[in-house]
Every structure is written in C-alpha cells, then in structure tokens.
Amino acid sequence: MSSLIPAEFFVRVDHQRCRRCKRCVMNCGFGALSFQDRVVADHKKCVACHRCATFCPEGAITIEKNPLAYKESGHWLPEYRKNIMKQAETGGMLLTGMGNDRPYFSYFDHMVLDACQVTNPSIDPLREPMELRTYLGSKPSALEFEEAPDGVRLKTQLAPQVKLDTPMVFGAMSYGSISLNAHRALARAAKEMGILMNTGEGGLHKDLYPFSDRIIVQVASGRFGVNQEYLNHGAVVEIKIGQGAKPGIGGHLPGEKVSQEVSETRMIPLGTDALSPAPHHDIYSIEDLAQLIYALKEATNWTRPVSVKIAAVHNVAAIASGIARAGADIIYIDGFRGGTGAAPTIIRDHVGIPIEMALAAVDDRLRKEGIRNRVSLICAGGIRHAGDMAKAIALGADAVAIGTAALIAMGCHVCQKCHTGNCSWGIATQRPELVRRLDPELAAEHLCNLIRAWSLELKEILGALGVNAVESLRGSRERLRGVGLSRVDLDILGIKPAGR
Amino acid sequence: MQQEFERIPSGCAISGIMSTKGRRMNGEAIIRSIALMHERSNGLGGGFAAYGIYPDFKDHYAFHMIYHSEQSKMDAEAFLEENFIIDRSEPIPTRVTPGITDPPILWRYFLQIKPKRLIVFGRVDSPRAFVVNAVMTINNSIPGAFVASSGQNMGAFKGVGFPEDIGRFYRLDEYEAYIWTSHGRFPTNTPGWWGGAHPFCLLDWSVVHNGEISSYGINKRYLEMFGYCCELQTDTEVVAYLFDLLHRQQKVPLRLVCQALAPPFWKDIDMMDEAQRQMYTAIRQVYGPGMLNGPFSFVVASSRYMIGLNDRIKLRPMTCAVKDDLVFMASEESAIREISPDLDRVWTAKAGEPIIAELEEGAAV
Numbered sequence: 024m025s026s027l028i029p030a031e032f033f034v035r036v037d038h039q040r041c042r043r044c045k046r047c048v049m050n051c052g053f054g055a056l057s058f059q060d061r062v063v064a065d066h067k068k069c070v071a072c073h074r075c076a077t078f079c080p081e082g083a084i085t086i087e088k089n090p091l092a093y094k095e096s097g098h099w100l101p102e103y104r105k106n107i108m109k110q111a112e113t114g115g116m117l118l119t120g121m122g123n124d125r126p127y128f129s130y131f132d133h134m135v136l137d138a139c140q141v142t143n144p145s146i147d148p149l150r151e152p153m154e155l156r157t158y159l160g161s162k163p164s165a166l167e168f169e170e171a172p173d174g175v176r177l178k179t180q181l182a183p184q185v186k187l188d189t190p191m192v193f194g195a196m197s198y199g200s201i202s203l204n205a206h207r208a209l210a211r212a213a214k215e216m217g218i219l220m221n222t223g224e225g226g227l228h229k230d231l232y233p234f235s236d237r238i239i240v241q242v243a244s245g246r247f248g249v250n251q252e253y254l255n256h257g258a259v260v261e262i263k264i265g266q267g268a269k270p271g272i273g274g275h276l277p278g279e280k281v282s283q284e285v286s287e288t289r290m291i292p293l294g295t296d297a298l299s300p301a302p303h304h305d306i307y308s309i310e311d312l313a314q315l316i317y318a319l320k321e322a323t324n325w326t327r328p329v330s331v332k333i334a335a336v337h338n339v340a341a342i343a344s345g346i347a348r349a350g351a352d353i354i355y356i357d358g359f360r361g362g363t364g365a366a367p368t369i370i371r372d373h374v375g376i377p378i379e380m381a382l383a384a385v386d387d388r389l390r391k392e393g394i395r396n397r398v399s400l401i402c403a404g405g406i407r408h409a410g411d412m413a414k415a416i417a418l419g420a421d422a423v424a425i426g427t428a429a430l431i432a433m434g435c436h437v438c439q440k441c442h443t444g445n446c447s448w449g450i451a452t453q454r455p456e457l458v459r460r461l462d463p464e465l466a467a468e469h470l471c472n473l474i475r476a477w478s479l480e481l482k483e484i485l486g487a488l489g490v491n492a493v494e495s496l497r498g499s500r501e502r503l504r505g506v507g508l509s510r511v512d513l514d515i516l517g518i519k520p521a522g523r
Numbered sequence: 524m525q526q527e528f529e530r531i532p533s534g535c536a537i538s539g540i541m542s543t544k545g546r547r548m549n550g551e552a553i554i555r556s557i558a559l560m561h562e563r564s565n566g567l568g569g570g571f572a573a574y575g576i577y578p579d580f581k582d583h584y585a586f587h588m589i590y591h592s593e594q595s596k597m598d599a600e601a602f603l604e605e606n607f608i609i610d611r612s613e614p615i616p617t618r619v620t621p622g623i624t625d626p627p628i629l630w631r632y633f634l635q636i637k638p639k640r641l642i643v644f645g646r647v648d649s650p651r652a653f654v655v656n657a658v659m660t661i662n663n664s665i666p667g668a669f670v671a672s673s674g675q676n677m678g679a680f681k682g683v684g685f686p687e688d689i690g691r692f693y694r695l696d697e698y699e700a701y702i703w704t705s706h707g708r709f710p711t712n713t714p715g716w717w718g719g720a721h722p723f724c725l726l727d728w729s730v731v732h733n734g735e736i737s738s739y740g741i742n743k744r745y746l747e748m749f750g751y752c753c754e755l756q757t758d759t760e761v762v763a764y765l766f767d768l769l770h771r772q773q774k775v776p777l778r779l780v781c782q783a784l785a786p787p788f789w790k791d792i793d794m795m796d797e798a799q800r801q802m803y804t805a806i807r808q809v810y811g812p813g814m815l816n817g818p819f820s821f822v823v824a825s826s827r828y829m830i831g832l833n834d835r836i837k838l839r840p841m842t843c844a845v846k847d848d849l850v851f852m853a854s855e856e857s858a859i860r861e862i863s864p865d866l867d868r869v870w871t872a873k874a875g876e877p878i879i880a881e882l883e884e885g886a887a888v
Contacts, residue, residue, distance in 0.1 A: 164809075177801055181809075184808060390744060396748075492811070495737065
C-alpha cells in the first residue's frame with residue numbers, strides 16, 4: 024500500500040525557463056525528480072535539501088512548503104500528525120538526523136555580552152595582539168620552580184596538553200555517518216587551522232593517519248575500529264559515554280551506509296546495521312570508567328589527554344565531577360541541541376537539557392570542589408555563531424565543538440535526512456556517486472574560512488571587552504547579563520540581569 | 524560592609540617610595556607626592572600604606588579596622604577576643620581636617636593568635652592562613668565591620684576624601700616608615716564608603732592600583748576556588764589575593780608571580796629557548812585564570828618588597844626612579860620630582876615588566 028502521508032514540500036519547476044538539461048534529476052539524492060519529456064517531481068520524496076535548486080543553471084526550481092498539508096491546529100501540529108501516520112503505517116520507531124529542531128527556549132539568545140566604555144579602554148584587535156590560543160588537558164593547581172645555574176626553571180611536569188590555535192574543535196562525526204570526503208575535509212581544515220577533528224565512533228580511515236596530531240580518536244560502546252594503532256593515531260583519546268542528540272542510547276549507523284571501506288574501518292561486516300550498545304558493557308559505574316581511562320592512558324603511553332564525552336542530562340554536574348575525579352583530562356559536554364547522524368526522533372526531541380545550563384552547572388560544581396583546573400571543558404550542542412561561542416566561553420567552556428555549523432560550511436542544508444544515507448551534498452552518505460560530489464579541498468577551504476571568520480569575530484568581541492587573551496573571558500560570567508530570564512535561570516547561569 | 528554596589532570602576536593616581544636600606548621616613552613626602560597629582564582624583568577616596576611604623580609591636584598582627592557602628596565594633600571584638608590575644612586596642616589617632624567628613628569608627632588592635640585556636644583551625648604550621656581566614660570572616664560575616672589592614676609592623680590609612688587630606692587626617696607626619704605607598708581615587712560612582720578606598724591589604728600585602736581589571740569576573744572565581752572571598756566593592760582586592768595565593772601559598776618566585784599576572788604574549792614565548800618556553804607556557808596554562816587583563820598600573824608592597832607592574836599593553840602610566848637608597852614609583856614623573864628633584868635614574872616602566880625593589884640583606888626594619 025502506498026503511503027497516504029501528504030507531501031511536505033512541492034518542487035516547482037518553471038518549464039518556461041527549464042532547458043531540460045536534467046542536472047536536477049541527476050543531483051537529487053532522494054529520487055524525487057525524473058525526466059519524462061520534461062522534469063517531473065514526486066513531491067512526496069522531496070526533503071527540501073535544495074540540491075536541485077542550487078545547481079539548476081537556469082534558476083528554474085523553487086521548493087515550497089506544502090501550504091495546507093494539514094489543517095491548522097495549535098496542538099496537533101503537522102509533525103505530530105505526520106509521525107503518527109508514519110507509525111500507523113509501519114509500526115516502527117522513527118529515526119531522524121541532525122539536532123533537536125523543536126522550538127525550545129534558547130538561553131544563548133537571552134544572554135548578552137559586555138563592552139568597555141570610558142573607564143577601561145576597549146582594545147583594537149586590528150592593531151593589537153589578541154590571543155586565542157588554548158590548551159586542552161589537565162592542569163595542576165600550582166606550579167613548582169627550582170633554581171638552576173642559569174636562573175629559575177620549571178620543576179612541575181604537566182600532564183599532556185594539546186594546543187588549539189583558536190578555542191574550537193570539530194564535533195564528533197563518524198566515518199560512516201558522514202563520508203570519507205567529509206572526513207578528509209575536516210582533517211585538513213583541523214590541521215590548517217590548528218584545531219582538532221573528532222572521529223566519532225567510526226574508527227579512522229588509514230588515509231587520515233597523516234593528520235593524527237589533529238585528531239580526537241573516539242572509543243565508544245561499540246568499540247568500532249578501536250585497536251592499538253588507532254588509539255595512537257590521535258592527539259586525544261575520547262571515551263564516548265553519551266551524545267546530546269540521544270542521551271542514554273548507543274550509536275546508530277543504518278546498514279545502508281556500511282560500505283566496503285566503512286566496514287573495514289569499523290571492523291564490522293559489510294551492510295550490517297552498526298548499533299552500538301546503550302552503555303559500555305565494561306562501565307557500569309564511575310570506578311569502571313576510571314579503569315578505562317587509565318587503560319587508555321597506558322595504551323597510549325601516557326602521552327595523550329583522555330577526554331570523556333557525555334550528554335547534558337539533569338545530574339550532569341555531579342557526573343562531571345565524578346569524571347574529573349576518575350582521572351579524565353577533558354570533559355566534552357554535548358547539549359540537547361547536539362547533532363546526530365541517526366537517532367530516534369522521540370529521544371532527540373525530548374531527552375537532555377540545554378548546554379548553557381549544563382555548562383554553567385558543571386563549571387560551578389567543579390569550582391566549588393576546587394577541581395576546575397583538573398579538566399578542560401569542551402561544550403557542544405547548537406553553537407551557531409561566534410556569539411554563542413563567546414557566551415559559552417564566558418560561562419566556563421575552554422573550547423566549543425562545532426558539528427552542524429561545520430556541516431553547513433561544507434554544504435549541508437539541514438534537511439535532517441542524514442540517516443537515510445541519501446545526502447545529495449555528498450556529506451552524510453556513502454553512495455559513491457554522491458560522495459564524489461564533495462570536493463575535500465574545497466570543503467576544507469570553506470571550513471577554514473568558517474573557523475577564521477569566527478576567530479576574527481571572537482577577537483573583536485574580546486577587544487570590545489577590553490581583554491587581549493581568551494583566558495580572561497573564560498568563566499568570566501561578570502561579562503554576561505541575562506535579558507528576560509527568571510531569577511532561577513539567572514542563578515543557575517551565575518549571571519546578573521541586564522541593568523545590574 | 525556594604526554590598527549594594529559590587530564593583531566601582533575608577534581612575535586614579537598612585538605613588539610609592541621605598542628605602543631599600545630600611546631607612547624610615549615620615550609621611551610628609553608621600554603626601555606631597557600624591558597631592559601633586561590632585562587632578563587625578565576627585566575627592567572620593569585616598570589612602571596610604573606604611574611599613575615599619577610599629578617597631579614596638581612588630582611581631583603583632585596590627586588590625587586597622589573600619590566600623591560603621593558601635594554594634595559592629597562589639598561584634599568584631601567578640602570575634603577577635605575569641606581568636607586572638609589583644610595586647611592593645613585603641614582608636615587610630617586622627618585630627619580634624621577640612622574636607623574629611625563623617626569618618627566611621629577607626630580602631631586598631633595589636634594581636635597575637637591564641638595558640639589553641641590555631642590547633643582548632645587545624646593548620647598549626649600556618650598562622651598566616653589563620654589570619655587570612657579571620658580577615659575573610661570579619662569582612663564577610665560581620666555587618667559594618669571591615670579590616671583595612673592586617674599585617675605585621677604595617678598599616679593602611681584610608682578613607683573618603685582627597686588623599687592629601689586623608690594623610691593629614693590620619694596624622695601621617697607622626698609615623699615613620701621605610702615603604703610608603705599612596706593612592707588618590709577617581710571613582711565613577713560614589714558609594715562613599717571608607718573601606719572602598721585603596722590601598723587594599725591582606726596580611727602584609729598592600730595594593731594601590733590605577734585602572735580597571737577587565738578580567739575581574741574570572742579572577743574572582745579563580746580565587747574563590749582557593750577560599751578567597753572577593754565581596755568588596757573594587758577589583759583591586761584580587762591583586763592582593765593573587766599575590767597572597769601565588770607567592771605566600773604556592774611559593775612562586777615574585778618575578779614569576781608578576782609574569783603570571785601580566786604574562787608575555789605567545790608570540791614572544793614561542794621565540795624563547797626551550798626551557799624558558801616551557802616555563803612560560805606552563806605559567807600561562809596554569810595561571811591563565813589569574814591573569815590580570817585590562818588597563819592597570821599598580822604598586823604592591825610587602826614587608827620586604829615594593830613591586831610596580833603595568834598591564835601587558837601599558838594602558839596606564841607608571842614612572843620609576845632611583846635616588847641613593849630610595850626607589851620611587853608613580854603615575855607621573857612630576858610626583859617623584861616634587862619630592863626628589865635630583866634623581867640618579869628615571870625611566871618609564873615597560874608593559875608587563877615587573878619593577879621589583881627589595882630590602883637589602885641585613886637592613887634592620
């Protein structure tokens with residue numbers, strides 16, 4: 024029985040302008056367009072990825088929202104009805120891609136930054152040094168020095184530190200969920216910009232070994248692609264406990280995306296679903312996590328910081344404190360807006376808490392316990408621009424991770440169909456004819472541009488704040504004010520309302 | 524303590540004199556020096572720190588107190604009696620001075636720690652930590668009571684008014700010290716609070732500061748992690764606490780403390796030789812949250828040192844000079860020439876470069 028679900032979008036082809044070159048037909052990854060004497064659209068298949076419209080040489084295609092797919096209701100919104108219809112037809116759990124798209128309240132949008140006027144001068148980043156360099160890794164609370172014949176010397180040996188030229192890393196996106204060309208672009212850009220990319224849980228393709236000093240290699244519950252060689256091809260080893268888009272459940276890679284090379288890299292059979300277990304079956308409590316942390320430190324000869332990635336959930340502060348005490352060097356907190364290659368819609372949209380609150384609570388808790396220096400905090404989950412980044416840093420993040428923004432820089436149009444493996448942009452797909460579309464060099468250039476642009480903007484913000492190093496903004500909540508937030512919200516965020 | 528205003532930005536004048544031989548001078552010169560920079564203050568705050576002024580009580584902790592009421596005095600005294608042997612308790616001598624109105628109750632105590640209390644405190648080895656704790660407790664939990672200074676053989680004299688008037692009010696001509704620092708304040712808001720004037724003191728650290736610390740937010744949170752409470756109305760206190768944390772507690776050499784607070788730029792660190800690069804990289808990695816950012820020049824003193832420091836890009840003025848055993852540091856050269864027209868050497872302090880004057884070995888103070 025064919026589906027009775029109405030089309031979400033209409034593909035409008037202006038046949039006056041169309042030259043019938045069929046480029047759109049070839050470009051659609053979802054099979055929504057065909058050529059029958061002229062271009063014909065199967066509207067129901069369109070996901071509004073805009074590949075056809077972008078590449079139509081005549082500008083003859085527009086995608087429109089189906090204006091009355093569902094009769095208006097303030098409660099029974101179209102997406103709920105669509106989902107019910109889908110489930111009624113299939114009886115399945117619905118999958119989706121990318122981050123939570125529900126209109127939850129954004130705390131970032133209700134915080135504003137400070138600037139200098141008169142009593143302290145702002146600093147001009149065009150004419151004065153402005154420092155963004157950041158080191159990830161555990162810091163001691165004090166340094167010891169000793170007298171040497173040629174002066175004072177450092178006595179303390181620091182734990183391994185990884186340098187970032189700007190306080191950003193790419194979010195964890197696995198090979199499998201995204202294409203090898205996308206991974207290549209991320210690795211190149213990370214190297215070029217002095218930041219890090221993150222393998223996600225899909226292992227590391229051997230082609231990327233030359234970039235290993237700029238890579239976070241992840242160890243997740245499925246242990247895909249994990250071996251001694253892999254661990255030692257990263258600058259940081261990360262234990263993935265959770266992900267903002269799907270806290271409490273494991274990774275999903277639909278079998279459609281497990282190609283020959285993905286299967287080799289992940290060390291799994293070709294074409295099988297790669298569903299990693301919900302928990303790590305060797306981590307049932309915090310002491311088990313500590314064991315894995317030290318096992319990984321041993322495996323890498325104590326030369327790499329070990330990061331633990333968790334999803335932002337209700338009790339995140341206590342969890343983070345435990346992780347810091349368990350010996351992690353970095354904690355990567357992923358908020359409920361964090362992206363995914365595939366996740367059950369119901370989990371993505373309803374589980375987890377906003378990163379702003381989680382970050383504020385974690386930073387506070389670690390300070391109260393006097394152990395903030397022991398870990399670096401990476402925060403992720405919906406960082407959209409340099410303003411979000413600056414606010415996150417002011418709340419206490421050492422660096423932010425950008426996933427969705429990086430994908431958009433590579434061409435992603437946020438159609439949220441990553442899980443289908445049909446990405447027309449060659450990013451979230453393994454179909455060779457689609458992967459080929461993504462030029463890793465061009466995509467890397469766009470990523471570099473994005474990182475450069477955000478870095479420039481961050482410098483501009485720092486200059487306006489009258490400081491010339493990012494560490495003077497880090498955790499400096501005095502430079503944030505809340506607009507339209509409740510007293511409790513302000514209290515959790517540790518900021519004052521505007522006007523105070 | 525008043526807490527309606529959390530932080531009052533201000534511009535300022537500072538001046539400091541030290542005899543590296545420990546020779547003691549009365550307060551006339553420092554008053555003349557700071558008075559010359561009258562234009563840099565607006566009558567809403569002035570103060571002095573003096574070292575070597577209590578030779579008869581040099582091993583006692585001299586607590587200079589500011590009280591807003593008899594009640595706060597009684598509360599603070601109850602606390603002091605519980606923890607200290609009070610060997611002397613007296614009003615700080617003042618004289619009626621035009622321009623100084625509504626002074627609070629100004630009192631000083633010469634204290635020794637009760638040995639038993641030190642044991643209860645649990646850190647027998649650390650009487651200084653005990654005193655820091657006592658200062659924090661009074662400032663934060665006794666309403667209307669404020670510890671202006673708490674060091675040995677030193678004291679802070681400060682209040683609301685022009686600094687030269689404050690100096691005469693406190694009869695500084697009658698004290699002799701081998702280090703004098705002073706401050707004239709131009710706050711952009713007026714709490715009219717005597718405790719808010721400079722210098723800021725903790726133990727024998729004193730800070731006079733011209734500028735605004737734009738990194739105050741994180742400096743404060745960093746210090747809170749180590750038990751310091753920054754609840755006063757100015758960002759200057761963080762400087763005193765950072766010196767206390769890094770030098771007294773963590774034993775970081777003074778020059779490196781200064782370089783942690785105003786560190787070299789990465790581009791300069793990258794060009795250093797391996798050992799230096801490692802050291803300064805580690806300093807920035809570990810002490811980054813303590814780095815002072817924004818425009819400042821300050822003079823920090825302790826019983827053995829007078830230290831001048833500018834921010835990393837020199838957004839506030841500071842001139843230094845030497846004449847025989849005297850070292851001068853001031854916002855303007857004129858403030859030094861005013862009291863010592865002939866100088867052996869005079870120079871402008873470079874951005875981020877600490878100027879450290881140290882008491883000579885064997886100087887009797």
